[in-house]
Amino acid sequence: MKTAVIQFPGSNCDMDAVHAAGAVIGQQAIPVWHTETHLEGFDAILVPGGFSYGDHLRSGAIAAHSPVMKEVKRLADKGVPVIGICNGFQILTEAGLLPGALGRNNSLHFLCHDVHLRVETTHSPFTNQYQQGQIIQIPIAHNEGSFYADAETLSRLEGEGLVAFRYVTRDGHEVLEGNPNGALNNIAGILNEKRNVLGMMPHPERSVEALLGSTDGLGVFESLLEHVAGGVK
Amino acid sequence: MKYLAKVYVTLKKSILDPQGRTVERSLHNQGYASVQSARVGKYIELTFEGDKAKIETELKDIAENILSNPVMESVHWDLEQVH
Numbered sequence: 001m002k003t004a005v006i007q008f009p010g011s012n013c014d015m016d017a018v019h020a021a022g023a024v025i026g027q028q029a030i031p032v033w034h035t036e037t038h039l040e041g042f043d044a045i046l047v048p049g050g051f052s053y054g055d056h057l058r059s060g061a062i063a064a065h066s067p068v069m070k071e072v073k074r075l076a077d078k079g080v081p082v083i084g085i086c087n088g089f090q091i092l093t094e095a096g097l098l099p100g101a102l103g104r105n106n107s108l109h110f111l112c113h114d115v116h117l118r119v120e121t122t123h124s125p126f127t128n129q130y131q132q133g134q135i136i137q138i139p140i141a142h143n144e145g146s147f148y149a150d151a152e153t154l155s156r157l158e159g160e161g162l163v164a165f166r167y168v169t170r171d172g173h174e175v176l177e178g179n180p181n182g183a184l185n186n187i188a189g190i191l192n193e194k195r196n197v198l199g200m201m202p203h204p205e206r207s208v209e210a211l212l213g214s215t216d217g218l219g220v221f222e223s224l225l226e227h228v229a230g231g232v233k
Numbered sequence: 234m235k236y237l238a239k240v241y242v243t244l245k246k247s248i249l250d251p252q253g254r255t256v257e258r259s260l261h262n263q264g265y266a267s268v269q270s271a272r273v274g275k276y277i278e279l280t281f282e283g284d285k286a287k288i289e290t291e292l293k294d295i296a297e298n299i300l301s302n303p304v305m306e307s308v309h310w311d312l313e314q315v316h
Contacts, residue, residue: 058302065299094302101304103244104251148248148305182249 001027001228004042006072006088008034008063013049013085013205020205021046025221034066042080043228044125045072049086049141049203059102059144060090069095081125081224082197086142089189089199098192098199099157100149105142106182112141114214115180115202117165117188118172124191125227126198127164129219135172136216138207140180145201147183147190157190165189165200236281238292240310242301243274275300280315288312 003021007014014031021044022029029046032039039045052063063069069091076082076097084092092098105111114137119130130136149157157163165188169178179186181201189200204217244250252273260268277300281288292312301308 057300061299061302093304099304101302103248103305106249106251108251108255150304182251 001025001043001225002041003027003029003044003046003224004032004039005029005046005048006034006068007031007048008050008052008066008091010052010054011048011050011087013087013203016203016205017046017048017085020208020217021221021224024208024218025225027225032068034063034068036068037071039068039071039075042075044224045075045080045082047072047082047084047088047091048205049088052087052091055143058090058094060087060092060094063087063091064094064096073097076192076197079194079196081227083126083220083224084197084199085203085205086140086145086201089201090144092197092199097197098190099153100147100190102144102201103146103148103182104144105146105180110141110143111145111180112139113180114139115188116168116170116172116178117202118168118174120163120166121161121191123161124164124195124198124223126191126220126223128226129223133172135168135170136219137214138202138204138217140202142181142201145181145183147187147201149184154184157187158185160193162191162193162195163187163189164191164198165202234282234285235315236285236288236312237315238279238281238288238296238310238312240277240279240292240296240300240308241274242277242306242308243272244305245307248305285312
């Protein structure tokens with residue numbers, strides 16, 4: 001599996017993503033600068049976290065208009081798996097690859113700690129190696145992670161099973177205490193209609209080795225590998 | 234002709250505005266009891282030179298598709314001639 005990891009001015013989780021999608025699972029992951037316009041030959045695309053363009057205007061807004069994003073959109077339309085993590089999620093919503101938007105955390109605090117997530121669907125290229133309903137622990141690090149969508153979009157996401165991850169408490173309860181940022185319906189990650197684009201605020205690439213305190217994020221990269229290898233659709 | 238566009242971006246009324254709420258609470262704490270509510274938005278100035286009709290078309294596109302996110306924000310603008 002050959003994964004492109006897109007780098008914008010201000011990306012700072014890019015090399016962690018290269019490590020996770022590359023060395024950790026024994027595959028190729030290559031950093032790609034945002035001015036690139038051809039991503040042919042990559043099996044998957046990862047839009048990493050960070051602070052593209054210093055979060056100026058809105059988080060992800062300027063990156064969403066960069067040259068590489070036209071190519072990301074073209075390949076996403078063709079079915080190539082695309083995953084946006086944290087700022088990458090914000091970029092994908094701003095670029096229209098995913099519905100909704102990410103607003104300021106309701107506490108107005110920058111949050112940087114572990115959260116618990118429930119895997120809401122295993123039917124995606126990013127979650128097929130998890131168990132339905134599995135509780136995983138991975139970190140968040142964001143200022144604007146409060147997922148918002150209008151009522152119609154929200155009910156479509158829920159109705160079509162496009163919520164990939166939901167914030168829960170350690171024992172799996174979907175309550176306010178488990179929700180770090182005020183996201184509607186405790187949503188931490190969503191899929192597009194074709195299920196080949198995932199956006200999530202938590203950082204799976206930061207929990208792929210025991211040394212990091214958790215290996216619960218590894219499933220995202222193993223799922224992607226399984227999907228690309230042709231084992232799971 | 235030169236023009237100045239003043240673009241105002243605010244969160245939609247239906248969206249919780251945590252910055253506005255914080256400002257409101259702080260003002261109340263300082264004794265400004267008559268303040269009913271506060272909302273925080275963005276103000277962006279753009280200067281243009283050229284044909285007014287073309288500028289108006291471009292400004293609408295810029296304001297609605299780049300400077301604001303229609304999922305969460307409302308936007309309005311004024312365009313005035315400057316010397």
